[in-house]
Amino acid sequence: MNTSAAWARLEPKLAYFRxxxxxxxxxxxxxxxxxxxTAERDSxxxxxxxxxxLMMSGYSYLGLAGDERVVSAAKAAVDRYGTGNHGVRALAGSTPLHxxxxxxxxxxxxxxxAIVFGSGYAANTGVIGGLVGPGDTVFIDKYDHASIVDGCKLSxxxxxxxxxxxxxxxxxxxASTPDTGVRLVIVDSVYSMDGDIAPLVELRKVCDAHNALLMVDExxxxxxxxxxxxxxxxHFDYEVKVDVKVGTLSKGIPSMGGWVAGPAELIHHLKYASRPFLFSAALGPAQAAAALESLRILQREPWRVEFIQRESERFRGLLHAAGxxxxDSETAVVPVIAGSDxxxxxxxxxxxxxxxxxxxxVTPAVPNDLARLRIAITARHTxxxxxxxxxAFIKAARETGII
Structure with a gap:
């Protein structure tokens, strides 16, 4: 380690995580x-x-990460476009594939x-920064993802x-905040640590009553x-709509990138006002093609969604029966609570x-008495x-004294 005085001042920060x-x-x-x-392609x-x-903490909800159709689409895109693009989207980086x-x-x-970003993190920070700034107010759920929190700070x-x-x-x-400037409420639709769902219908009513836009991270x-x-x-039978929809291409969709969808005027604005979009290299061809093919497969094969929902409920039931x-999980994200770190x-x-x-x-990602194993049920599981x-989890829980 460098022992200069400048590095010595950094040492306490380095020591914390070490x-x-x-x-x-x-x-x-x-x-x-x-x-x-090293994941197996077919299991x-x-x-x-x-x-x-057996991997129970992977994000590939739809089970398409090793699907030959997705892999072939990525290979074909590399053959056609190469391994990267020629810059940012506003200049030479856009392709017909994007x-x-x-x-x-x-x-x-x-x-x-819609527009696609290089990551979901960039999508959240970029959209927030493109919509609000000094003089505006953002209202965020306590459990919102770190990318939302950081986007608010940067804005x-x-x-x-x-x-x-x-x-x-x-x-x-x-009601207690001055009704001035842009007012933006941001929530996750499914919370990544607890697996519960935002109360969308009630959120929409409150936002409308208080002149606030509603943004949801999907x-x-x-x-x-x-x-x-x-x-x-x-999920809520299209009873209400949100104003701004944001998501990733790296969870259910086995690729990389983020996206935002909305009215044409909003998307046009974000192309020029969202700094992570405007100043980052375009999404790579292989990633774009893999995402595109996965979206199409999802629409052709709804059984994947049905399996995820059915087996998530069954898995939770097996754990609950054991104590x-x-x-509050109600989705494929299943926190298995252990207690301490x-x-x-x-x-x-x-x-x-x-x-x-x-x-x-573990903490600080979750409260100090709610450390857990975060499990994800996917369509690749049987x-x-x-x-x-x-x-296995029940046996381990008994051996550790959790139950």
Whole structure:
């Protein structure tokens, strides 16, 4: 380590994570962060250091990450366009493939137009920064994703938080804040840690009553909720609409990138006002093609969504019957509560010994008494996989004293 005075001032920051990780991963068997896995193309299993384990914490909800149709589309795009683009979208970076993907996203989301970003994180920060600034106010759910929180901070707008899924608290916040400038309420449709769903209908009513726009991040909703996987509006039978829909291409859709869909005028504005879109290289051809093909497969194969919803409910039921808490989960995101951070690492380590990968999420990402394994049910799992995983988690929970 450099020992200069300048580096010495940085040392306390470096030491924090060094010591924090060492406390939890004090032996090789307890390593759970930044572990390299080699996923099998045709199953939910993955190789870790020569051991074949059932992956239960992967995000590929639709089970398309290794699908030959998606892989072939990515290969064809590389053959046609190469491995990268020629710059940002506003200059030489746009291709017909980007326009085709954006049209498909817009159609799927039920909106006039859409644009795609290099990541979901960039989409959230870029949209927020493009819509609000000093003099405006953003109201965000306490459990909103970090990209939303960071986008609000970077925008320069005033930020007001409200209790998780508490519409009455949001209404009080809106009523007590001056009704000036742009007022924007932002929620996740499916919350990535607890797997619960935002109360969209009530949120829409409160926003309308207080002159606020409503933005929803569909990152963990696309392919997961709604009869055909179209997200929160479909989940609530299209009773209401949101003003701005944002999502990713790296969860249910097995690629990279983010998207925003809305009225044509809004999309035109964001093309020029969203800095992460305007100043970042265009999404790579392979990623764009993989996302496009996956969206088309999703629309042709609704059984994937049906399987995810059915098996998620069954999996939660198996855990509940054994006395394991999954808090308020109602989707494919299933938090398996351990308690303390150390307990979560013990739980993950023992689960792996029983043949299953369940990765721990600890403070500060979650409250200090609600550390958990965050499980994701996917269409790549089989019913036998779900049974095997539930049995492994129950055994590990008993061995750690969680139940």
């Amino acid at each position: 010591n924090r990780v060492a406390q939890l991963e004090y032996e090789p068997a307890r390593k759970n962060s930044f572990v390299a896995y 939910a299993y993955a190789d870790q250091d020569g051991q074949r384990l 326009e085709e993907l954006e049209a498909e996203v817009a159609k799927f989301a039920g909106r006039e137009q 320069g707008a005033s930020v007001v938080r409200f209790r998780h899924n508490d519409v009455a608290h949001l209404e009080r916040r809106l 990152a963990h909703a696309l392919g997961v909720i709604g009869a055909t996987g179209r997200g929160i509006e479909e 394991i808490s999954t808090v 150390d307990a979560a690492y013990d739980f993950a380590t023992l689960s792996r010994k029983h043949g299953v990968i369940g990765l721990p999420v 019913e036998a996989d779900i049974d095997f995983a539930a049995d």
